[in-house]
Amino acid sequence: MHSIVKLIGLIGVPLLLLSLIGATALTWRRYDMAPINTFGFVVAVALGIGCLAFIENFDTGQPWFVDDNGDRLQHEDSVAELKLDLDLAEEKRVLAASKVARAAFDRQYSYRDAIPREIDRLRGESASYRRWHNLLQWTLIIFSAAITGVTALYDTPQPGKGILIGLGGTVTVITSVMGYFKFKERGFNLQQTADAIEQHVTALDLAIAPYNLGDEKENLRLFAENVEALRVEQRKREQQLDQPHQGQQEIV
Structure with a gap:
């Protein structure tokens, strides 16, 4: 954004x-x-x-927070201080995790509980990309129609020529932005991944195939493997969209 x-x-x-x-x-x-x-x-x-x-x-780099009165206030720390605090917090987290070793089953169960938030994030990003795509697409349609209208209304070169220059330049910019950011493709990929992960969550909750093994630990292990495979595939698709056309063919 x-x-x-x-x-x-x-x-x-x-x-x-x-x-x-x-x-x-x-x-x-x-x-x-x-x-x-x-x-x-x-x-x-x-x-x-x-x-x-x-x-x-x-x-x-100045995050907002809400005080006791419900007012939005800006954090007074600088970006460097916030990054330092984040690094220190991450080191403390790693040290605490090394002292408290959790069983694989506990980690997989926590992973399962965190999946709904991941689905919401994917769908939120997908909706944002779709909104941008629809906004730019409708703008492109309107401006393209305006070019035809101006051409039909103005028989003389002026002022139609100047208006056509502005409309044509705007259409070119919008087309370039849509081709560079690929909003439609990104939104589709994110929505597809979110739907696939949700399907696995539903199958796990209902104990249906492939999560009908009868062993909860084995089901959670298989669930984590499948979801991670979907997330890796999503990242690969994002990398393909970031590459030029020739680079996409080489990756595929």
Whole structure:
């Protein structure tokens, strides 16, 4: 999410301003671009401020917490201090775990209890990717239709040419973003993995195949193996999506 907002702020806003400048240069002394420039400038400023506010609130490394009165407050520690605290906490956890050796059955049972949270996380990320895909897809459809409408309405080159330049540039950016981030594919893979893991959870709870061995320890061991195999497969699919087309073929 952070990277997408940064991409919009760093590319979308300058592209919009450049489109306005290009349209103004093409229509100089032939068409009054002042209303369109004013509207576009206001949109660019609002978009830039919105992206900046999002980044400042969510990507500064300063986590939020809720006090006793229910108010959201920002942590006063720096990012370096928080990372140090996290490293120290991890070392303490490792030391405590080494002193208290748990049986494999206990670890597998705890693993089973943590799976519902993992399913919720996968589905939450899947829903987020689907929302981004649908938003960009509808924007692409609307702007593509607008290009056809502007072409049909304006017989003269101006001001239709300037509007077409802005619409075409926006369509190009949206298409590139969708092709780079692959929101639809990522959302589908996450949802598929969540559904598969939930199927194993249901089978374990109902003691049906393949978890009808009669031995609870053996069932939990088999369940952990199957779920981990699904998670490994999910990570491989994510790596394939991060690779260029040629790299994907080599991985497969």
